[in-house]
Amino acid sequence: MYVFGASGHGKAVIEIAEFQDKVEGVFDDDPSREEVLGYRVSQLPDTFNANALLFIAIGDNRIRKEVAGRVPNYIDYATLIHPSALVSKRSFVGLGTVVMEGAVIKVHASIGKQVIINTCASVDHDCYVGDYVHLAPRATLCGGASVGEGTMVGAGSVVVPGIKIASWCKIGAGSVVTKDVPDGATWIGSGLKNKDTERLR
Numbered sequence: 001m002y003v004f005g006a007s008g009h010g011k012a013v014i015e016i017a018e019f020q021d022k023v024e025g026v027f028d029d030d031p032s033r034e035e036v037l038g039y040r041v042s043q044l045p046d047t048f049n050a051n052a053l054l055f056i057a058i059g060d061n062r063i064r065k066e067v068a069g070r071v072p073n074y075i076d077y078a079t080l081i082h083p084s085a086l087v088s089k090r091s092f093v094g095l096g097t098v099v100m101e102g103a104v105i106k107v108h109a110s111i112g113k114q115v116i117i118n119t120c121a122s123v124d125h126d127c128y129v130g131d132y133v134h135l136a137p138r139a140t141l142c143g144g145a146s147v148g149e150g151t152m153v154g155a156g157s158v159v160v161p162g163i164k165i166a167s168w169c170k171i172g173a174g175s176v177v178t179k180d181v182p183d184g185a186t187w188i189g190s191g192l193k194n195k196d197t198e199r200l201r
Contacts, residue, residue, distance in 0.1 A: 001078050002027065004044060004067060005057030006036040009116075013057035013098055014039070016080045021053070044070070053078040056096060056114060061132045061150045061168075064114055068096070077113070085117075094131070112149070130167065139171075148183070 001021040003014055006028040014037050017023050026039045033041045044067075054071060055078045058064040077096035081087055085103045093099065094113035102120040105111065109123045112131035117123065121135040128146040129135070136155040141147065145159045148166045154173035159165065165181040172188035179192075186193045 001053045001055065003055050003057050004028065006030070006033040006041045007057075007059070009059035010057040011037055012100065013055060013080065016082050016098060016100065017055060017078070019083055020080060021078070024052070052076075055080060055098070057098075059116065059134065061134055061152060065132045065150065068114055091123075106143075118155075124161075136173065 001017055001023055002025050003010060003017060003023060004027045005013065006026050014023055023039060026036055026041050027044045028041050035041060054075050056064050056067050058067055079093055079095055079097050081099040082101045084101050085099045087093065087099060087105045088107045090107045091105045091109040093111045094115065096114040097111055099105065099117045100119045103117045104122045105117065106123060106125045108125055109127045111117065111129045112133065114132050115129055116134040118135055119137040121138060122140045123129060124141055124143040126144045127141045130147060130149040132150045133147050135153045138156045139153045140158045142159060142161040144162045146164045147153060150168040151165055153171045154175060156173055157171050157175045157177065159177045163177055163180060165171065165177065166183040168184050169181050170186045171177060175187055175189055177187055181187050
């Protein structure tokens with residue numbers, strides 16, 4: 001297995017990867033990063049071993065998607081699940097996704113590709129999480145909630161049952177989301193902010 005990303009999120013991913021497989025190498029675009037957790041860091045190569053698994057350990061959702069677009073189509077992605085996470089056998093977790101320490105994914109939840117389910121985050125029954133989403137530590141999706149592509153759900157946030165958050169939204173840390181959120185909107189605390197609020201009146 002190879003890991004792309006040698007920053008803080010990369011360190012967290014490498015430790016989880018070590019539970020599942022041997023980490024053969026670490027890549028990063030930043031030439032100043034030469035070593036992480038004892039691994040030599042190099043630039044992303046133009047060609048890969050076709051039998052290798054890759055994991056993109058980039059915390060920023062847009063950059064993670066951009067890097068995925070640079071990877072050859074023949075490369076397979078690893079899916080990483082920490083041993084302490086509780087993942088229903090009747091859920092679905094997409095390729096390139098990481099499920100971190102203490103996270104919970106319940107029955108019939110569907111998690112897309114290249115998603116971060118961070119420390120102690122909770123995805124309840126029948127939830128949908130799109131590609132390139134990040135559920136920050138202790139974020140909670142209650143039953144039947146959905147989150148669209150690229151959205152960031154901040155630490156300690158709660159999304160109440162059945163709520164639909166669209167694509168590339170930002171949910172502030174500690175928020176309680178009680179209404180549907182449109183594409184590209186920002187929700188902080190208990191409501192939509194700035195132009196998003198005006199648009200929905």
